[in-house]
Amino acid sequence: MTTITHTGRRYFLGLLGGTALIGAVPGIALAADKTTTASGFKPDLEIELRAAPDQVGIWSGRPTSVWRYQAKVMKGDAHAVTTLPESYLGPIIRVHKGTKIRIHFYNDLPQASVVHWHGLIVPEVMDGHPRYAIPPGGKYLYEFEVGNRAGTYWFHPHPHGHTGEQVYGGLAGLFIVTDDEERALKLPDGERDVALVIQDRSFTRDNQLRYTGGGQGMGGMMGRMNGFTGDQILVNGHPDYTLTAERKPYRLRFLNGSNSRIYKLAWDDGSPFTVIGTDGGLLAAPVSRPYVTLAPAERIELWVDFSSRKAGEELTLRSLSFPVSGGGGMMGGGMMGGMMGGGGSGLANGAEFSVLKVKVGKGVAQAEKLPERLSIIAAVTPQQAGNFKSPRIFSVTAGRMQWGLNGRVFEMEEVADDEIVKLGTTEVWQLENEATMGMMGGMPHPIHVHGVQYRILERSVHPAAMSGWSSLSAGFVDEGWKDTVLVMPGERVQLLLRFNNYPGLFVYHCHNLEHEDMGMMRNFQIKA
Ligand code: C2O
Numbered sequence: 001m002t003t004i005t006h007t008g009r010r011y012f013l014g015l016l017g018g019t020a021l022i023g024a025v026p027g028i029a030l031a032a033d034k035t036t037t038a039s040g041f042k043p044d045l046e047i048e049l050r051a052a053p054d055q056v057g058i059w060s061g062r063p064t065s066v067w068r069y070q071a072k073v074m075k076g077d078a079h080a081v082t083t084l085p086e087s088y089l090g091p092i093i094r095v096h097k098g099t100k101i102r103i104h105f106y107n108d109l110p111q112a113s114v115v116h117w118h119g120l121i122v123p124e125v126m127d128g129h130p131r132y133a134i135p136p137g138g139k140y141l142y143e144f145e146v147g148n149r150a151g152t153y154w155f156h157p158h159p160h161g162h163t164g165e166q167v168y169g170g171l172a173g174l175f176i177v178t179d180d181e182e183r184a185l186k187l188p189d190g191e192r193d194v195a196l197v198i199q200d201r202s203f204t205r206d207n208q209l210r211y212t213g214g215g216q217g218m219g220g221m222m223g224r225m226n227g228f229t230g231d232q233i234l235v236n237g238h239p240d241y242t243l244t245a246e247r248k249p250y251r252l253r254f255l256n257g258s259n260s261r262i263y264k265l266a267w268d269d270g271s272p273f274t275v276i277g278t279d280g281g282l283l284a285a286p287v288s289r290p291y292v293t294l295a296p297a298e299r300i301e302l303w304v305d306f307s308s309r310k311a312g313e314e315l316t317l318r319s320l321s322f323p324v325s326g327g328g329g330m331m332g333g334g335m336m337g338g339m340m341g342g343g344g345s346g347l348a349n350g351a352e353f354s355v356l357k358v359k360v361g362k363g364v365a366q367a368e369k370l371p372e373r374l375s376i377i378a379a380v381t382p383q384q385a386g387n388f389k390s391p392r393i394f395s396v397t398a399g400r401m402q403w404g405l406n407g408r409v410f411e412m413e414e415v416a417d418d419e420i421v422k423l424g425t426t427e428v429w430q431l432e433n434e435a436t437m438g439m440m441g442g443m444p445h446p447i448h449v450h451g452v453q454y455r456i457l458e459r460s461v462h463p464a465a466m467s468g469w470s471s472l473s474a475g476f477v478d479e480g481w482k483d484t485v486l487v488m489p490g491e492r493v494q495l496l497l498r499f500n501n502y503p504g505l506f507v508y509h510c511h512n513l514e515h516e517d518m519g520m521m522r523n524f525q526i527k528a
């Protein structure tokens with residue numbers, strides 16, 4: 001029997017005789033009963049989710065030791081969980097909006113962990129806040145109703161200081177939500193709805209993962225300040241990924257599941273993308289982009305018409321080069337950033353490489369029309385926020401060898417006065433990225449906020465930073481719902497956020513996972 005006590009809080013989780021889980025969280029009752037809890041929660045879908053060490057065959061020869069999520073459906077639709085073949089990535093969970101889901105999470109890792117449902121709006125105790133991390137051998141019971149609109153969400157560990165290491169080890173999975181509005185559109189479905197997780201990794205000569213993002217010494221320090229980039233690009237856990245497609249339209253859902261690499265995705269023949277969705281689901285209408293910029297944790301959904309391709313044609317999705325170092329200062333990564341490109345990887349952030357190949361089939365082409373309107377999304381203006389005249393400002397700051405937010409770093413239980421918002425209000429948040437770190441200069445930071453999906457109101461750029469910014473800006477898709485936004489060096493981004501869901505303590509942070517782990521994260525409180 002293990003009992004885990006969170007000192008300072010009236011909250012504990014325990015394994016009683018291996019089955020029961022008791023939580024003393026006000027308002028939320030966690031109980032051992034398999035079908036109903038004290039709060040009357042009746043799950044439509046019940047899953048067992050386990051994080052454990054495992055081995056997968058990524059390369060020929062010795063298998064790679066990884067950490068991975070494995071799930072099985074205990075109750076409800078058996079098709080709600082699918083596994084990626086021969087991959088370290090976790091299962092894909094697919095549910096309809098409104099599904100009540102119960103997840104029994106078992107931590108079989110040698111480290112403390114907790115699961116965060118990135119992009120889903122769930123109560124505080126279900127959100128995977130680092131203070132709810134459970135030790136090796138521990139169990140956590142998640143129960144929530146999926147209230148998000150249709151979209152591509154995901155889940156990953158969130159223990160403080162070890163998120164980068166655990167995600168890198170293989171712990172991440174997709175959580176795909178559908179709803180009636182989306183179903184009615186009859187978008188490409190089944191085999192033609194493809195989820196693609198892009199990640200970078202480095203391997204030792206005997207096929208083992210190499211991670212220096214959290215290490216000691218000069219390499220570890222640079223790794224933490226820049227973020228870790230690997231020199232191999234994997235899609236769904238596989239190098240040299242090839243998608244075989246019929247000559248029909250496809251829906252491709254991309255997640256950048258990398259710790260800190262930014263992708264500038266483009267087709268090798270220069271044909272533009274038709275973007276239909278972002279982090280929080282479908283856009284109001286499709287938009288076209290010459291390329292798409294995808295920062296860590298961001299998702300993008302493309303509608304790709306392979307019916308217009310020649311039978312047997314092959315195409316390559318590439319990540320184009322962009323400057324992370326534009327001469328130091330506010331221009332970008334500066335000398336050190338450009339040279340080191342992360343924790344000692346041979347493939348710097350901003351380098352060009354191939355991401356995946358598509359082999360188009362030889363069958364008869366079958367065209368389909370993409371609807372002109374996809375979803376109802378209301379227009380937003382700053383005036384919708386109570387504080388539009390004086391936005392809440394969050395500035396990236398550079399401390400001694402450490403990035404921060406408004407001069408602060410993460411403290412488990414701490415929330416400052418200017419980090420408290422009122423439930424039911426709408427606010428403008430202004431993210432400012434003007435800090436530079438010595439010779440490294442400035443860096444792009446993908447800023448994520450838990451507990452909400454937000455809208456992007458506007459971006460403004462310092463003239464001195466314009467050239468670095470414009471090398472990626474045509475690939476931003478700011479039209480829809482977002483939970484992560486890339487803020488470039490010298491840039492200010494205004495967000496509109498509605499705090500109309502759950503009260504509680506949530507986090508906002510940089511989703512460069514090495515930055516997050518070193519403390520570029522803060523609590524904010526939604527006060528009832
Ligand atoms: Cu995907 Cu707090 O993170």
Ligand code: CU
Pocket residue numbers: 116117118119448449450
């Ligand atoms: Cu999140």
Ligand code: CU
Pocket residue numbers: 403444445446510511512515516520
């Ligand atoms: Cu950052």
